[in-house]
Amino acid sequence: MYYYHDHTSDSSSSSSEDEQAIVLRRQKIYRPRTQYLTEYDDVEFFDRFRLTKPTVLALLQQIVAELDSPTNRGGKITLLDQLLLALRFYASGNMLIGVADFIGVSRSSASKIVQKVSRVMASLRPQYIKFYETEAEMDIAAQEFHAIASFPRTIGAIDGTLIRINSPGGVDAEIYRCRKSYFSLNVQTVSDANLKIKDIVARWPVLSLKRQFENGRYGRFLLIGHSGYTLEPYLMTKVHATRTPAENLYNESIIRTRNVVERQYGVWKRRFPILSTGMKVKLRTVM
Incomplete structure (x- = not known):
């Protein structure tokens, strides 16, 4: 029986393997980073x-x-x-x-x-987001809010927003499922009349600021919020089922004044779209 051994084929195969090895060992060339x-x-x-x-x-x-x-x-x-x-x-x-x-x-x-x-x-x-510390600061804030729609003694408009997140998994995952059926963090802020965030909480909303108001830290001054908030001596919301012209004027004033916090969220989310699209990273990273 006659066997034909193709030396050319073997040589070609070996050469190809050598070339591949050289390519694999070749030093990578990195582009200089953009300035x-x-x-x-x-x-x-x-x-x-x-x-x-x-x-x-x-x-x-x-x-x-x-x-x-x-x-x-x-x-x-x-x-x-x-x-x-x-x-x-x-x-x-x-x-x-x-x-x-x-x-x-x-x-x-x-x-x-x-x-x-x-x-x-x-x-x-703490350097940039902090509530008022002096009576003079609160007086100025109240004047700026009053200029919007004549609502008195207001130093902050409070509201929350949902930031979409991935399911955190585990036994506590459903805690983060919102009323719209997706997983989210409820972030709450207090805005001044110029759309500047004065307080922000992404873990236990309002507790710290709530205690300070309850303890009289801010005296006669008020927060305003939407009707989902519970009416408090320091937190004003609109009147349900108004009956008098005065109540109608009150509602009109508080709605127009409270609008600053909604605008603040709009500006914030347009500036950083990740707040609108959601964060597809682990919960500990989001927090």
């Missing part, structure tokens, strides 16, 4: 990160001590890029893989960076 502060003009930068360049730089100075520069496959990730990655995540509506590609890091690195930067920025809350 976003100089690459984009002011409008382009704001469109992508939802904050102005000066605001980003000022924010970076406040959180720089709490951040480090982890090593990604492409090298060190600068502190500025970490901040921009998180801002891009908030602005783009919740696609981690998208922001990872945008900045030039792996998805896992992007996830860790978003968690870290978010936690550090949240720690700044």
